Amino acid sequence: MAIKVNNINNENRKIINQLGAFSVVEYEKDSSVNLLNAQTEYFMGKMGVRRRQVLVNLNNSSVKVQAGAMQWMAGPVEAKSGVKGVGDLIAKKIKSSVTKESTVKPVYSGNGLLMLEPTYKYIILLDVASWGAGVTIEDGMFLACDNTVQEKIVARSSLSSAMLGSEGIFNLSLRGSGVAALESNVPMEELIEIELDNDTLKVDGNLAVCWSSNLDFTVERTTKTLTGSAISGEGLVNVYRGTGKVLMCPVAPTDSFGASTATTAAKSAAKNSNTFGK
Secondary structure (H helix, E strand, O other): OOOOOOOOOOOOEEEEEEEOOEEEEEEOOOOOOOOOOHHHHHHHHHOOOOOEEEEEEEEEEEEEEOOOOEEEEEOOEEEEOOOOOHHHHHHHHHHHHOOOOOOOOOEEEEEEEEEEOOEOOEEEEEEHHHHOOOEEEOOOOEEEEEOOEEEEEEEOOOHHHHHHOOOOOEEEEEEEOOEEEEEEOOOHHHOEEEEEEEEEEEEOOOOEEEEEOOOEEEEEEOOOOHHHHHHHOOOEEEEEEEEEEEEEOOOOOOOOOOHHHHHHHHHHHHHHHHHHOO
C-alpha cells in the first residue's frame, strides 16, 4: 500500500527550505480567513508574518519532536513516547524543569510523512555535525531533530553568567550527527554568524540565538572598573570566548514590538478564525 499526498507545494504554500528529511513549508498567502481577521492576516503577510510548518519525510528513519507538535502522519509511521523507563522519565522531568523544553519528546519512526503543527515563527534547519562539539540553543527553540542527535542540558560556566546573563541558567545542547529544526523569532537570512578562532565576542544583551557548546560563556563588565562601566554606560556584557560559532540577532527581542507581539497577534487571529468560521 502506498500513500500519495498532493497539493503540499502550490502558489499559496511553498517549500522554502530543505535539509535532510526536513522541509519547511511556508504559506505565501493565507486564504483561511474571515471578515474579522482578513485585514490583520493581510498586513501580517506583508511583513513576513506567515504560517510555517515542518514536513518530515521518514525513510526507515526516526525523528524526535517537541510534545504536541504533530499535526498528521501518513504511511507506516509509529510513535513512541521516547521514555525508556521510570528512571529515564524522572531524569527528563528534571531536565525540563530547568529549560522551556517538554519533558517527553515523542519519537516517530518508519516510512512515511510527518507534518508538524503550524507556527508563526521562522524555522531554522541546522546541520548539528557542522557545529563540532555541539550547538547550544536558546530556551524554547527546539522543534524537532533526527533521532541520531543527542541532547544534553548545559549550565552556565560561572555564577555571574547564570545570574546576570539574560540567557537562562540552563540551555539545551544538541550534539552528534543529524538535522535539527528550531523555531526562531528572526529569519535565518537576518541572523549574523560570527566565527571565533581562539578569540572573544562581547554582546550587550541577549542577542545570541545559538552558539557552539564548547565556547566559554560568562558575563563581564565592559571596562575593568565599576567607575569605567558607569561612565561608558554599557555595564555588563555577555562574553563568548574560545573557538566556535555564534548566531546572533541584529536587534534584541522586545515585549512591546517585534516578533513576540506579531506571534501573539497571529495566534489571536487564528483563534478568531476557528471561532467564527469562514
